[in-house]
Amino acid sequence: MPETPSDTLLTMRQISKRFGATHALRNVNFEVKSGQVLALVGENGAGKSTLMKVLSGAHRPDSGEMLLDGNRYAPSGPHDALLSGVCMIYQELNLAPDLSIEDNIMLGREVSNFGLLDRRTQRSRIQEALVTLGHPNLRPETPVRYLSVASQQLVEVARALVFESKIVVFDEPTSSLTRSDVQNLFKVIKQLKEKGLGIIYISHFLEEVQEIGDAYAVLRDGESVGSGSLEGISEEEIVRLMVGRNVQDLFPAVPHTAGESIISISDLTGTKIPRDVNLEIRRGEILGISGLVGSGRTELLRCLYGLNSIRRGEIKVNHVTTHPTPARMIRQGVGIVSEDRKQEGLAQTCSITDNITLSNMSPYAKFGFLNLSQRQQSMRNWMQKLHVKAHSPEQPLIELSGGNQQKVALARVMHQQADVYLFDEPTRGIDVGTKSEIYRLMGELAAQNKAIVFVSSYLTELLAICDRIAVMSRGQLLEVRPRADWTEESLMSVAISGEAI
Numbered sequence: 001m002p003e004t005p006s007d008t009l010l011t012m013r014q015i016s017k018r019f020g021a022t023h024a025l026r027n028v029n030f031e032v033k034s035g036q037v038l039a040l041v042g043e044n045g046a047g048k049s050t051l052m053k054v055l056s057g058a059h060r061p062d063s064g065e066m067l068l069d070g071n072r073y074a075p076s077g078p079h080d081a082l083l084s085g086v087c088m089i090y091q092e093l094n095l096a097p098d099l100s101i102e103d104n105i106m107l108g109r110e111v112s113n114f115g116l117l118d119r120r121t122q123r124s125r126i127q128e129a130l131v132t133l134g135h136p137n138l139r140p141e142t143p144v145r146y147l148s149v150a151s152q153q154l155v156e157v158a159r160a161l162v163f164e165s166k167i168v169v170f171d172e173p174t175s176s177l178t179r180s181d182v183q184n185l186f187k188v189i190k191q192l193k194e195k196g197l198g199i200i201y202i203s204h205f206l207e208e209v210q211e212i213g214d215a216y217a218v219l220r221d222g223e224s225v226g227s228g229s230l231e232g233i234s235e236e237e238i239v240r241l242m243v244g245r246n247v248q249d250l251f252p253a254v255p256h257t258a259g260e261s262i263i264s265i266s267d268l269t270g271t272k273i274p275r276d277v278n279l280e281i282r283r284g285e286i287l288g289i290s291g292l293v294g295s296g297r298t299e300l301l302r303c304l305y306g307l308n309s310i311r312r313g314e315i316k317v318n319h320v321t322t323h324p325t326p327a328r329m330i331r332q333g334v335g336i337v338s339e340d341r342k343q344e345g346l347a348q349t350c351s352i353t354d355n356i357t358l359s360n361m362s363p364y365a366k367f368g369f370l371n372l373s374q375r376q377q378s379m380r381n382w383m384q385k386l387h388v389k390a391h392s393p394e395q396p397l398i399e400l401s402g403g404n405q406q407k408v409a410l411a412r413v414m415h416q417q418a419d420v421y422l423f424d425e426p427t428r429g430i431d432v433g434t435k436s437e438i439y440r441l442m443g444e445l446a447a448q449n450k451a452i453v454f455v456s457s458y459l460t461e462l463l464a465i466c467d468r469i470a471v472m473s474r475g476q477l478l479e480v481r482p483r484a485d486w487t488e489e490s491l492m493s494v495a496i497s498g499e500a501i
Contacts, residue, residue, distance in 0.1 A: 007034045009033060009166050009167060010032040010198055011030075012054075013029055013065050014027045014029065015063070025061070026223050028224050035196050037214050038198070038215045040216075041238060042242055043431035052169055052202070056088045057078050069085070086165065087169070089168065089170050093153065093156060095156070097143070100143055104155055122140070129161040133158060138154065161192075168200070174203065174205065174208060179292075186212050204430060205458075215230060216238065220241065251461070252443060254443025258283070258285035264315070265277055266278055267312065268315065273296040274300045281420065283449045284449045285446060287469075288468070289454065289469070291472035295472040300477070301424050301455060303324070306325040334418060334422065335416050335422065337406075337412075337413060337422070339425040345409045346405060346408065347397065349396055351393065351395060352397060353375060353394060357375060389401070403430040403433075410441065419450055419451065421442075421450060425456060460488070462491070467482070
């Protein structure tokens, strides 16, 4: 006899997990029903990832029990969980780029007859799944490396259908997608919901949670602190549950005043993009740059910092023409926080101390020797200032949550004593509490007469904290206006049309 109601697919009861002295999960209760999209929310480090690793078989709980479709569920590992009907779709997709769509989907569960691979049956099943998802144009024999991020995500979803999954977990699925791809993903999720699957949706974008979700569950410090229907609950109430306090203003206002130009860009053209960009970057100002993915926003910042080649144009820093290289721009007071912090922005296996100081050792060097105790004390001060949650400054960066890693990336450019900060998607993939801290930090830097260039795909934050906003489209910078002259609709209209209005 099933132990749960017929419409309940997954039950997790009193789940606890410790890592040494740290309680990652403490008596967590969690339930997902058939045909339901349940949003799992919480700050970085709240326990979401650990709970999902327990569900996927990557971790075994210290105590508690799980039921899947009314039967006891205790997977021996991720593959066992997949075969049992639990499919995980991570933010960083779990695919082999050199294998085909077919081989990626069927890996570990190939169909064979008398020891020979039955590709006809495999491809028939895969094609049926792709047709169900509305993408019959994807061919099973196509290597995954040729697909867009959105199409790669569909391959993971197709795997869930082919394996007849009961629970599908989407972990930050939209962080690298365009707006149209997000809407296509939501259509796919609704199709899975109509087939009776249970969907767990993890996202820091609460507006997405409200749009796609039916119910919510909130974790804070490893404990369940709230759950229920999303109907009738406001974003403010969810945020209060997440951070444990009332958040009256997620966009803290720090008074600052724009001053003189510190960087002047004239007719800047990269190898491909950007093209013919003219822009003034001013002290004491937060300048937002909006645009669709591929519009040239990131390339503009990389050209400005010397990471991408420049074909023509002129860049002046403090009225002096410069030929950018990263070393030269650091000396001239320019710092960058890359959108890809794992590959470019930070050294994952190095300590917090090394990540913050490697680009500027001068405060601790004397006669060719490093004062290590002074450096460590300075790092403790930086960690306290930016509220970095870690055991010590020597902790490897890879052990920190995404939000805390981002704070370390910000600390690095601040430690360089930069005058100009180039921030490329600095709030992507981090929780609302940490986002609010980063907004406050940008305001404080502007109040110190620093210049901030802020690239973001999240229009709400651009309109909330920037002084001016520029729009890029197809490699060109089209419009620069005061924030008050923009709306979300007008920003999107310029970005899509490629024409100034």
